[in-house]
Amino acid sequence: MENRTIDTRERILDAGERLFMAHGYEGTSMRQITGEAGVNLAAVNYHFGSKESLMQEVFRRRLDWLNEERMRVLHEMEAEAAGKSLKPSQIVDGFFGTLLRMAGDENRGGMTFLRLLGRTLTEPSEFIRAFLAHEYQAVMDRYKEALFKALPEVPKAEIVWRFHFMLGATSYAIAGTDALRLVTDWQIEDEDSTDRLDRLVPRLMSFLLGGLRAPLPQF
Amino acid sequence: MENRTIDTRERILDAGERLFMAHGYEGTSMRQITGEAGVNLAAVNYHFGSKESLMQEVFRRRLDWLNEERMRVLHEMEAEAAGKSLKPSQIVDGFFGTLLRMAGDENRGGMTFLRLLGRTLTEPSEFIRAFLAHEYQAVMDRYKEALFKALPEVPKAEIVWRFHFMLGATSYAIAGTDALRLVTDWQIEDEDSTDRLDRLVPRLMSFLLGGLRAPLPQF
DNA sequence: TTATGATTCATACGTTCGTTTTAATCATAA
């Protein structure tokens, strides 16, 4: 009784994760999901109640760990700093680096989940937006606080904007492993895909930090 | 005969633009579109052939101008430079500034189209990805060439990556007029929406240039 | 071994989807 259920649930979540990533929420049907998972059509409604609930569970399975890990890393860094303010690079790495390193961890969804997350942040159905906002708010607030403290001379509004820009650059960098083709094609020849992921992190970090520390715009 | 057609076509395109922006391609039905446009259900198929063709026409109506304008601006800057290489800030402004300034031009789709474009870049159905890649390729290549020349000491692969990051930050900044709520809420109090748009351009430009010129990552 | 509750299965429900069809209505030129 135990193994059948867990297997079925897990298989559905895996298939949903992959298909939602590839075709979006509306673009993925229950029949595709159950077909790919190799389970009966009714299994989704039996185990999750509805398509919406399945989508939420797909996210929760990964985000719970990610958010806890981000919190843990931040607390750890702050403890180590012993009252002194953190370096912006530490904070950026705690938030975005932790996210990006998920891509290499197949047990935590790997690239698939990251791409799903990236694309979902810009295509939110109402119920997804509400859900993500709820799941993210606390962590986001804590990291913004940390940035405020790390950059006391920068107006808070500017920091919030730049945090937002960083999110966009990161989402897109991940979501666009295919969309990348739109911008690249031949230009990047000499890297296989594992190489590419390993190098993406420092590349993106440099870019994010450069943007975060750029001179303030004069209005 | 003339006026009826044009009005109907235009009304459909406007409604499609708005609804595709708000709910995505799959999330928008023909009945919503024709309902909002105040035309008969069959009108879309009569005037455009299919839902896919309508989507393409929604993009073409705006992208044709945008791409021409980007080319024009680049040529103009290069002519003025008379052989000397352009400054990165000029190139970035030619590409992203031209895009962002569309937001203020309601005759060219304004914010609505920009948000549609932003969200579509990360949620591409196969046919949309192919279409956008085709429409964008030439302009993208020209701007990348310009960046290669402007930054001869930076490896081309790095420039391509950073171009990609800039695209992401911009898409997200635009698409997320609502998703912004996820990151902001109370933090930005003292700006109305026109103010916000006016200030977005220099803010984003600072960020993009900071990222583009950041120190190279050491592997 | 049998009773019980959990899970799987085949099937069907009612809706909505994009598209097509056929007839009505319109604007224009002969």
Add this chain to the structure above:
DNA sequence: TTATGATTAAAACGAACGTATGAATCATAA
């Protein structure tokens, strides 16, 4: 004014959608 081609309108098409139902099958404990 009438003929013609373009556009609009109402209705229906088959397919696919998410969901619900009730019987069959399974694992487990008494």
